[in-house]
Amino acid sequence: MNRRKTVLITGANRGIGFEAAKELAESGHRVILTARNKEKGIKACENIKGEVIFHLLDVTQSESVERLAKFIGKDIGTIDVLINNAGSMFDPRRFEANPANPLDSSVAILNQTLQLNFVGAYDVTKQILPFMNKKERADIINVSSGMGALHEMGVGTPAYRISKTALNALTKVLTAEFENTDLHINSICPGWVRTDLGGVGATRSLEEGVMGIVWIVNEEPELRGQFIRDKEQLDF
Numbered sequence: 001m002n003r004r005k006t007v008l009i010t011g012a013n014r015g016i017g018f019e020a021a022k023e024l025a026e027s028g029h030r031v032i033l034t035a036r037n038k039e040k041g042i043k044a045c046e047n048i049k050g051e052v053i054f055h056l057l058d059v060t061q062s063e064s065v066e067r068l069a070k071f072i073g074k075d076i077g078t079i080d081v082l083i084n085n086a087g088s089m090f091d092p093r094r095f096e097a098n099p100a101n102p103l104d105s106s107v108a109i110l111n112q113t114l115q116l117n118f119v120g121a122y123d124v125t126k127q128i129l130p131f132m133n134k135k136e137r138a139d140i141i142n143v144s145s146g147m148g149a150l151h152e153m154g155v156g157t158p159a160y161r162i163s164k165t166a167l168n169a170l171t172k173v174l175t176a177e178f179e180n181t182d183l184h185i186n187s188i189c190p191g192w193v194r195t196d197l198g199g200v201g202a203t204r205s206l207e208e209g210v211m212g213i214v215w216i217v218n219e220e221p222e223l224r225g226q227f228i229r230d231k232e233q234l235d236f
């Protein structure tokens, strides 16, 4: 660890967000673990050793994001790392081409997915940016997916794919905005991880899934506007 940081994580009561919160808190960082359900969030905190502060956050409710931002301004002050992790897949799970019914996710599913995976991250980032550390290295890590990579776009789950492509665009837009600062914005892909979203058949453990996140927070690699899996750069 380079220095003790304050790390804010969205959707951290289970899955990849929880594992990142756990590993970062247990390695000495101060973690603000957020979740949209108070009981689940507090329970998650109880299962982590180290300094973990719970705050309620539904990333799809702007008032909820505003309440978090007020709390950060009043009680925390500065954030060193923001991890936009909250996300889900609502599409029918189809992984083979079906030209007879290609966009099999409804517009309602598209909207729901974009609200959570993209607009939520946009809103949290916009409202937390004023509190990001401006004196030392700071990071925004967008938990994306290879399924959103344009260079190898595949079939099925169009809403999920498009939401992650949009999240990657947010990484690029912010990187351009903060070019001459010490704020580093990157997307990571955790790989296919055994969580409620990934399913039991996924090939990677939680520990493997958070490797890229933990690396960026602890080792501060000189990366800006990149797409990272583990310690490797992926094509967008």
Ligand SMILES: NC(=O)c1ccc[n+]([C@@H]2O[C@H](COP(=O)([O-])OP(=O)(O)OC[C@H]3O[C@@H](n4cnc5c(N)ncnc54)[C@H](OP(=O)(O)O)[C@@H]3O)[C@@H](O)[C@H]2O)c1
Pocket (backbone or CB within 6 Å): 010, 011, 012, 013, 014, 015, 016, 017, 035, 036, 037, 040, 057, 058, 059, 060, 084, 085, 086, 087, 088, 116, 143, 144, 145, 146, 189, 190, 191, 192, 193, 194, 195, 196, 197, 198, 199, 202
């Ligand atoms: N697992 C994989 O194979 C994989 C692969 C590539 C990318 N990812 C990405 O990794 C991230 C985490 O996924 P995961 O696999 O850990 O999924 P997960 O186990 O299903 O966890 C998702 C987390 O997001 C939270 N969440 C859902 N809606 C929310 C909202 N409106 N506001 C705040 N939090 C909300 C959930 O909270 P509740 O418990 O309240 O629902 C939960 O804590 C996602 O962005 C996902 O797209 C995962």
